[in-house]
Amino acid sequence: MNPEVTAGAVPAVAMRSITKRFPGVLANDSVDFEAREGEVHALLGENGAGKSTLASILTGLYRPDAGDIEIYGRRVEFHSPRDAMAAGVSMVHQHFRLAASLTVADNIVLGHQAAPWLRASPRTIESQVTDLARRYRMPVNPTARIWQLSVGEQQRVEILKSLYRGARILILDEPTSLLTPQEADDLFETLRRMTAEGRTIVFVSHKLEELMAVSDRVTVLRGGRVVGTVETKSTTPPQLARMMVGREVVFAQSKEAHRMEGGEVVLELRGISADGDLGIKAVNDVSLAIKAGEIVGIAGVSGNGQRELAEAISGARRRSAGDVIVDGRSLRNGDPEDAIARGIAHVPEDRLGTGVSPSLSVADNLILKSHRRAPIATRGILRRQRIAANAKQLMSRFSVSAPGPDTPTRLLSGGNVQKVVLARELSSRPRAIVAANPTRGLDVGATESVRELLIKAAAGGVGILLISEDLDEVLALADRIAVIYEGRIAGVVPRDEADVQRIGLMMAGAPA
Amino acid sequence: MNVNDSIVVVLAASAIFYGTPLVFAAMGELLAERSGVLNLGVEGMMLTGAVTAFWAVQHLSGPDWLVLLLATMIGGLAALAVSVIHAVLVVGLRANQIVSGLALTIFAGATGLSSYVGNVARLGGQPAHHEYTAINVLGLADVPVLGPILFHQNALVYASWALVLVALAYLHRTRTGLHVRAVGESPQTADVMGIDVARYRYAHTLAGGLLAGVGGAYFSLAITPNWIDGMTSGAGWIAIALVIFAFWRPELTLAGAYLFGLFSSLGFVLQARQVHLPPEVFASLPYLMTVVVLVAVSTGWARQRLGAPAALGTPYVREER
Ligand SMILES: Nc1ncnc2c1ncn2[C@@H]1O[C@H](COP(=O)(O)OP(=O)(O)O)[C@@H](O)[C@H]1O
Ligand SMILES: [Mg+2]
Numbered sequence: 001m002n003p004e005v006t007a008g009a010v011p012a013v014a015m016r017s018i019t020k021r022f023p024g025v026l027a028n029d030s031v032d033f034e035a036r037e038g039e040v041h042a043l044l045g046e047n048g049a050g051k052s053t054l055a056s057i058l059t060g061l062y063r064p065d066a067g068d069i070e071i072y073g074r075r076v077e078f079h080s081p082r083d084a085m086a087a088g089v090s091m092v093h094q095h096f097r098l099a100a101s102l103t104v105a106d107n108i109v110l111g112h113q114a115a116p117w118l119r120a121s122p123r124t125i126e127s128q129v130t131d132l133a134r135r136y137r138m139p140v141n142p143t144a145r146i147w148q149l150s151v152g153e154q155q156r157v158e159i160l161k162s163l164y165r166g167a168r169i170l171i172l173d174e175p176t177s178l179l180t181p182q183e184a185d186d187l188f189e190t191l192r193r194m195t196a197e198g199r200t201i202v203f204v205s206h207k208l209e210e211l212m213a214v215s216d217r218v219t220v221l222r223g224g225r226v227v228g229t230v231e232t233k234s235t236t237p238p239q240l241a242r243m244m245v246g247r248e249v250v251f252a253q254s255k256e257a258h259r260m261e262g263g264e265v266v267l268e269l270r271g272i273s274a275d276g277d278l279g280i281k282a283v284n285d286v287s288l289a290i291k292a293g294e295i296v297g298i299a300g301v302s303g304n305g306q307r308e309l310a311e312a313i314s315g316a317r318r319r320s321a322g323d324v325i326v327d328g329r330s331l332r333n334g335d336p337e338d339a340i341a342r343g344i345a346h347v348p349e350d351r352l353g354t355g356v357s358p359s360l361s362v363a364d365n366l367i368l369k370s371h372r373r374a375p376i377a378t379r380g381i382l383r384r385q386r387i388a389a390n391a392k393q394l395m396s397r398f399s400v401s402a403p404g405p406d407t408p409t410r411l412l413s414g415g416n417v418q419k420v421v422l423a424r425e426l427s428s429r430p431r432a433i434v435a436a437n438p439t440r441g442l443d444v445g446a447t448e449s450v451r452e453l454l455i456k457a458a459a460g461g462v463g464i465l466l467i468s469e470d471l472d473e474v475l476a477l478a479d480r481i482a483v484i485y486e487g488r489i490a491g492v493v494p495r496d497e498a499d500v501q502r503i504g505l506m507m508a509g510a511p512a
Numbered sequence: 513m514n515v516n517d518s519i520v521v522v523l524a525a526s527a528i529f530y531g532t533p534l535v536f537a538a539m540g541e542l543l544a545e546r547s548g549v550l551n552l553g554v555e556g557m558m559l560t561g562a563v564t565a566f567w568a569v570q571h572l573s574g575p576d577w578l579v580l581l582l583a584t585m586i587g588g589l590a591a592l593a594v595s596v597i598h599a600v601l602v603v604g605l606r607a608n609q610i611v612s613g614l615a616l617t618i619f620a621g622a623t624g625l626s627s628y629v630g631n632v633a634r635l636g637g638q639p640a641h642h643e644y645t646a647i648n649v650l651g652l653a654d655v656p657v658l659g660p661i662l663f664h665q666n667a668l669v670y671a672s673w674a675l676v677l678v679a680l681a682y683l684h685r686t687r688t689g690l691h692v693r694a695v696g697e698s699p700q701t702a703d704v705m706g707i708d709v710a711r712y713r714y715a716h717t718l719a720g721g722l723l724a725g726v727g728g729a730y731f732s733l734a735i736t737p738n739w740i741d742g743m744t745s746g747a748g749w750i751a752i753a754l755v756i757f758a759f760w761r762p763e764l765t766l767a768g769a770y771l772f773g774l775f776s777s778l779g780f781v782l783q784a785r786q787v788h789l790p791p792e793v794f795a796s797l798p799y800l801m802t803v804v805v806l807v808a809v810s811t812g813w814a815r816q817r818l819g820a821p822a823a824l825g826t827p828y829v830r831e832e833r
Binding site: 022059061062063080081082085091093095097098099100101102106107109110111112118119161 | 685686687689690691693694697698700701702703704705706707819822830831
């Protein structure tokens with residue numbers, strides 16, 4: 001973005017032949033990476049391609065097994081993040097590194113060696129933070145505690161933290177994954193301001209559109225190796241996608257949007273409310289009706305009551321008010337068994353935690369919902385042959401790739417775990433499915449198959465409530481889009497009238 | 513009757529007297545827990561402190577104050593040495609903190625190392641050669657009401673007050689204190705900010721050991737100036753409960769310690785006044801309270817709200833997910 005960037009100068013970052021092995025995986029395989037001073041250099045790759053590993057090596061968090069790093073032409077060896085910080089390298093991690101109970105100001109000065117032994121008065125620190133925040137137009141309240149902030153605000157604190165330390169090279173790992181579209185635009189604006197000052201940005205992402213918008217160059221990683229580095233100006237999203245995946249990609253499959261006029265309601269939420277884990281109201285008076293064959297998407301920034309809503313419907317969480325009505329009869333409150341019996345399938349967001357029992361075999365996980373009934377159980381005895389046959393059949397129908405039905409489920413890749421969950425849920429012939437972030441963390445291929453399965457289920461007459469923090473996913477699959485903000489439905493729009501700008505505003509709590 | 517002999521004043525003064533070992537032990541545990549290390553070995557460390565400090569007063573000679581100071585320090589250092597085991601196991605080797613702490617109490621506690629030392633050195637049944645006695649501070653001991661409570665206590669009581677003030681200032685007013693809180697809350701964060709997580713955890717676990725030892729020494733040098741196997745009779749466990757009960761805050765720990773001190777002394781004070789109730793009732797009061805407090809705070813509800821250090825009990829390894 002900075003016109004003065006010149007190709008000949010010493011690069012701000014040069015990583016050569018970086019190799020990093022974790023037990024069983026070669027996360028980085030002889031990776032070469034260079035970023036010029038003042039550029040935004042994107043690091044693109046699918047999940048598991050090794051982006052975060054490379055970034056963590058650059059910030060001294062991980063030690064490489066082999067390879068060299070040069071910062072502004074000087075050979076460096078980082079033994080800890082402190083060394084990297086001293087060389088001007090800082091990183092905003094995908095999972096923020098903030099101490100939730102401390103204030104914004106405390107988080108920013110944390111570990112700063114120049115700080116006096118007796119802490120400067122909080123007011124001095126606060127005014128420094130306020131100045132910095134004003135300079136980069138990243139408003140934060142220095143006295144607020146981290147847990148009180150939205151994700152977007154927390155990210156600003158992370159960036160301010162780096163700037164406070166005088167970072168010249170800033171790495172951002174998937175910085176937009178938790179932001180609304182507007183917050184993402186603000187972030188890009190900040191990045192431009194930083195590169196104009198000669199700072200270098202390494203922008204890690206797997207979202208093509210935003211890379212095209214924000215970066216000067218892109219380095220693509222696949223399976224731990226560099227596929228290539230290209231100028232953003234002279235590339236296209238399909239070309240990048242091909243480099244990233246290694247084959248042609250069918251762009252995010254989408255469902256034909258239907259306006260469901262008439263049609264039978266299979267799942268109705270009538271004014272439901274529920275408390276979150278902290279006992280604070282997380283779901284507030286949500287009403288929605290989902291018809292057979294319809295996909296209703298719930299868009300929203302993470303932490304606005306999505307998980308609690310899904311659990312309140314599936315019975316995993318008690319409702320404090322309201323009714324969930326399936327085929328005209330209301331479900332018993334806080335009783336997952338009743339929900340299952342009445343045809344509610346749940347694809348929870350925490351696959352390994354609540355979706356499957358990780359140490360049980362694939363075959364056993366596949367019968368978790370049918371083990372009480374014939375043919376799987378007769379007179380209280382499980383029929384092993386039938387369980388094996390059931391597993392074989394479902395694994396081939398849903399193309400679960402696993403060494404065998406007896407493999408412990410935790411050993412499967414994320415995509416295959418999700419297929420096991422879907423196989424179990426869909427084979428129970430549900431009336432409605434509540435799916436929470438069903439493709440989060442999956443690679444392009446697995447995402448494709450999961451979406452296909454959902455579309456197919458809807459075509460077969462199942463009503464689907466798709467709760468997703470990925471707005472693109474909601475826009476691709478849902479017939480209607482409801483936006484959730486602080487536990488309330490901020491508005492519902494049919495897809496053909498959906499406008500990203502307006503949905504983004506609703507996600508941020510602006511009145512619709 | 514003199515107001516200073518009234519039951520309220522006597523109870524207040526003895527609540528402080530009996531609560532003081534808890535202040536030391538709980539403040540030590542608080543420091544360790546603030547850095548993310550749970551140490552269930554407090555009882556064992558206190559007993560180690562009690563026996564070594566008592567051994568020291570029997571074998572050292574010199575003026576009272578010097579012998580007592582040295583003996584208290586020896587008790588603290590012995591307990592610190594025991595806490596090194598815990599620190600190495602849980603910080604260095606990432607062993608399970610609960611298992612290691614329990615092992616520590618079993619190893620060092622009653623019928624363990626401390627009773628071995630006491631028996632081999634034949635400490636049982638001897639009267640102490642030196643003991644902590646109440647000091648008449650500035651001659652104010654006879655001031656009505658406040659005199660016996662505030663100005664007629666032993667040196668360790670005054671030291672414990674200083675300790676609470678220092679701990680408060682340390683945690684909230686110094687850079688290192690901020691780092692400790694960050695390490696206990698999110699070691700990942702502390703690490704990327706350039707704070708050496710392991711060093712902070714070692715240091716605070718050892719400080720916890722030292723203070724537990726001083727608390728133990730208080731039993732053998734101030735409360736019952738002699739040595740009996742298992743003489744802290746569960747004070748270490750009460751101290752652990754107290755930290756939770758006090759929401760990990762030094763000032764509330766002090767208040768809580770005195771509340772438990774009150775329960776401990778209620779029996780003696782009432783008995784001395786010819787109020788006859790089964791002594792077992794009073795003797796069991798502090799433990800009953802501990803159970804109630806621990807049950808109450810271990811519900812999910814309380815865990816979320818009490819402000820426990822978020823990373824309490826979890827090891828940190830940089831390259832592990
Ligand atoms: N700390 C770790 N321990 C073990 N394996 C890891 C660790 N970090 C990353 N990996 C593995 O290394 C590979 C690359 O991961 P990562 O760098 O996080 O990918 P990306 O950020 O591109 O999604 C993955 O297979 C991942 O499972
Ligand atoms: Mg990553």
